[in-house]
Amino acid sequence: MTFLLTPFATDFMLRALGGGVLVAAICAIVGTWVVIRGMAFLGEAMAHGMLPGVAAASLLGLPAIAGAAVSAVVMTFGVNAITRRGRLSSDTGIGLLFVGMLSLGVIIVSHSRSFAVDLTAILFGDILAIRPADLALLALALGVTGVVAVIFHRPFVALAFDSRVAHTLRLRPRLAGAVLVGLVTLAVVASYGAVGSLLVVGLLLAPAVAAGHWARRIPTTMLLAAVFGSVAVAAGLLVSWHAETAAGASIAVVAIAIAALSALLRQLTKVSSATP
Structure with a gap:
């Protein structure tokens, strides 16, 4: 028990745990839809496409999250424009936009004197430096995410299975798609300021992939993904x-390990149940 409890006896570790749990809850709600809709590449593009805004904000002495928000808005409008009116496939268009934004960010960061340090902080964040204000922001984001997810649940479900059905039912699939991109952006x-891209x-x-092996209903998947x-x-x-390893990278590795272990256990369960 000492092994488990001693680290969380310090204030900064408790704040890191609280912030991480809030991030996990936000990502569980949004990530479930990302996995169902096959939008993993969009999530990756949105996360790393924030680099130019963050870099510019750092050079100008502004809050990094303000620059991240500006870049995210640009990415959101760009993605919506590509998916609605672009002649390219959505994956191709998003890929070009992603590479362009990422390259622009690296160009901006390369002008600073601490290129390696800045880029590492952008990618991995510093979850151990979470402040009470960050916790309040994450709690607010979780509340907004939950409310929007409840309001748009039916349009999201219809859009996930057949956009034509969603249109027939007057559930406005284009609006639902734009709102979902907005949730990914949010x-x-x-989460960026606390844990990095x-x-x-x-x-x-x-977590959403791991939960998908055990849950069939969307709310249950979200809850299990949060756990x-x-x-x-x-x-x-x-x-x-x-x-004594990097906290953000350690959490990411454990999350991937949980997904892999979940898939393995599910497969073993199926084999065991099929064996006479």
Whole structure:
């Protein structure tokens, strides 16, 4: 018990745990839809496409999250324009937009004197430096995400299975698609300041994938994904404390390991049940 409890006796570790659990809950709601809709590449593009805004904000002495929000808005409008009116496939268009934004960010960051440090912080964040204000922001983002997810549940479900059915039922699939992209943006921007872009992507995908092996209903999948994500946060922080490793990267690795273990256990369960 000492091994498990001692690390969380410090204030900064408790704040890291609280912030990580809030991020896990936000990402569980949004990540479930990301996995169902096959939008993993969009999540990756949104997370890393924030780099130019963050870099520009850092050079100008502005809050990094403000720059992240500006870049995320640009990415959101660009993605919506590509998916609605673009002649290219959505994956191709998003890929070009993603590479362009990422390259622009690297160009901006390369002018600073601490290129490596800045880029590492952008990718991995610093979950151990979460402040009370960050916790309040994450709690607000979780509340907004939950409300929007409840209001647009039926349009999201219809859109996930057949956009034509959604249109027939007058559920406005285009609006639903834009709102879903907006939720991904909100999750990425709200979580970025606490955990960086790499951990956001990991918690968007891995817990939802792990939960999908055991749950069939969407709300149940979200709840289970939140549990898996929270376990990944706690276990990753413990690994970081005792092994003296990077906290964000440790959490991401644990989340991926949970997804892999979940898939393996599910497969073993199927084989066991099929054996006479």
